[in-house]
Amino acid sequence: xxxxxxxxxxxxxxxxxxxxxxxxxxxxxxxxxxxxxxxxxxxxxxxxxxxxxxxxxxxxxxxxxxxxxxxxxxxxxxxxxxxxxxxxxxxx
Numbered sequence: 427x428x429x430x431x432x433x434x435x436x437x438x439x440x441x442x443x444x445x446x447x448x449x450x451x452x453x454x455x456x457x458x459x460x461x462x463x464x465x466x467x468x469x470x471x472x473x474x475x476x477x478x479x480x481x482x483x484x485x486x487x488x489x490x491x492x493x494x495x496x497x498x499x500x501x502x503x504x505x506x507x508x509x510x511x512x513x514x515x516x517x518x
Contacts, residue, residue, distance in 0.1 A: 476501040478510070493517075 477500055484493040498513040 472503040477513075 477498065480497045480499070482495045483491060486492045495515070495517050497515045499510040500513050501508055501510050503509075
């Protein structure tokens with residue numbers, strides 16, 4: 427590498443290093459806030475019931491529906507972990 431380009435390469439490396447350390451600092455600060463509020467957020471989550479719908483459709487030529495299935499689940503937090511409870515299931 428010619429000596430005239432060496433300072434540019436060093437300056438570029440320095441900029442990349444500073445940007446990386448700044449991003450890491452932002453991430454560290456964010457994660458510190460998340461961990462600090464983890465217990466409060468977990469208590470709030472236990473108050474909710476989440477609903478999920480799973481649908482599978484098999485279509486044939488011309489978009490003709492040949493088979494389909496739809497399942498609904500309710501998610502609860504029990505004993506410190508989340509569990510899915512089937513609400514309904516229909517095959518078409």
